Amino acid sequence: MSSLSGDQMVASQRASFETLSDVWTKAFGCIEKLTELNVRAVKSTLAENQAIASTALSTKDPQELFALQTQRAQAAMEEAQSYWRHVWNIVVSTQAELATSAEAQFKTRLRDTQAFVDTVASNAPAGTEAAVSALQSAVTAASEATSATIDASKKAAEQAVEIAENNIDAAASASDRVTRQAAEQVKAATKK
Known part of the structure; x- marks a missing residue:
C-alpha cells in the first residue's frame, strides 16, 4: 500500500x-560571468599591448625600453591578481548560491518526509x-545528522574560503614585493 497519491508524485517530480x-541556471550564470570577465580581460590586454608596442617603437633609448618592460611586468602582475580575485569571487558566490539552494531543497524534502511519516x-x-x-x-x-553535516560543511567551506x-x-x-624589487633594480641599473 502506497500513501503517495498521484498529485504528490507529480509535485515531487515538479520540485525535482x-x-x-x-x-543549471546558477551554473550557467557562473559561466556567463566568467565569460564576460574573460572578454573584458582580453580586450584590456589587447589595448594595453597595442599602447605598449606603440610606445616601445617610439623609444630611442634601450634603458627606457627596459624600464617600460619592467613597468609592464608590474602592471601585468597586478592585473593577473585582480583577474584571479574576480574569478575567485565569481566561483565562491556561485558555490554559496548552490549551497543555499541545496539546503532549502533539503529542508523541503525533510518536511515532505516528515509529512509522509x-x-x-x-x-x-493497530499494533504497529x-x-x-x-x-x-x-x-x-x-x-x-544531516543538519549537523550541513552545518559542519558550511563551517568548513567558510574556513576554506578564509584560508584561500x-x-x-x-x-x-x-x-x-618581488616585482617592486625588480623594478628598483632596473631603475638603479638605468641610472648608472
Missing part, C-alpha cells in the same frame, strides 16, 4: 525538475506503534 533547473503513523494499523515509532525516530535521527583568501593575499604581497 525545478531544483535541477535552478542548479506522519501520514503513515496516522494510517498505521513500535514500527511507526522506530520509523519516526529514524527520520528524526537522519534529519539531525589569506593565501591569495600572501601571494599577492609576495609577488608585489
Whole structure:
C-alpha cells in the first residue's frame, strides 16, 4: 500500500525538475560571468599591448625600453591578481548560491518526509506503534545528522574560503614585493 497519491508524485517530480533547473541556471550564470570577465580581460590586454608596442617603437633609448618592460611586468602582475580575485569571487558566490539552494531543497524534502511519516503513523494499523515509532525516530535521527553535516560543511567551506583568501593575499604581497624589487633594480641599473 502506497500513501503517495498521484498529485504528490507529480509535485515531487515538479520540485525535482525545478531544483535541477535552478542548479543549471546558477551554473550557467557562473559561466556567463566568467565569460564576460574573460572578454573584458582580453580586450584590456589587447589595448594595453597595442599602447605598449606603440610606445616601445617610439623609444630611442634601450634603458627606457627596459624600464617600460619592467613597468609592464608590474602592471601585468597586478592585473593577473585582480583577474584571479574576480574569478575567485565569481566561483565562491556561485558555490554559496548552490549551497543555499541545496539546503532549502533539503529542508523541503525533510518536511515532505516528515509529512509522509506522519501520514503513515496516522494510517498505521493497530499494533504497529513500535514500527511507526522506530520509523519516526529514524527520520528524526537522519534529519539531525544531516543538519549537523550541513552545518559542519558550511563551517568548513567558510574556513576554506578564509584560508584561500589569506593565501591569495600572501601571494599577492609576495609577488608585489618581488616585482617592486625588480623594478628598483632596473631603475638603479638605468641610472648608472
